[in-house]
Amino acid sequence: MSDDAAALQAENQRLRAENQRLQATLDHLRAHQSETIRALGVPILQVWKGILCLPVIGAVDEQRANDMTAMLLERVVQTAARFAVIDLTAADFEVETAQHLVRMTRCLRLIGGQAVLCGISPKTAQMLVDMQLDVLGFSGMGDMPTYRDLGDALRACLQKLDQAS
16 A cells, blocks of 8 residues: 555544544534523523413423423422413414323422413413313312413412412
8 A cells, every 4th residue: 555545544534533523522512402492492480489480382292291391390399389370372272282281280289389371362262162171170170270461370479479478
């Protein structure tokens, strides 16, 4: 093998190794980006001591619903929040979304939190009634307050916190 061929083979091996290193870095960045996007897709805000707010924006598929539920439950425990206001103003509401919401509110109740819904559109209200879900109780879940908008929901939660102290 000539010196030129050996040099080319060595350079080829170096470039392959560099390509593998760059591919590993790219894979790591993609994983980090996916995690960041998932976290941004579930913005849980502490709006007051004892009150969290989860604005639901867009469609809610099974994976996103599971992420939302897990993150919300974790934040409720971390902050000892009594209320989780679930704002549906910007949600793309489908039958599956209602089922995920029922599951989320049941989980909240089991850890001592209370779900408070707001921003239910007329179309969503009709869908929930057509599904024969008791909006205030979601089929035996107990009272779940609903409010026209986030402001009304927050005022009600603050009033309940004041009454408890």
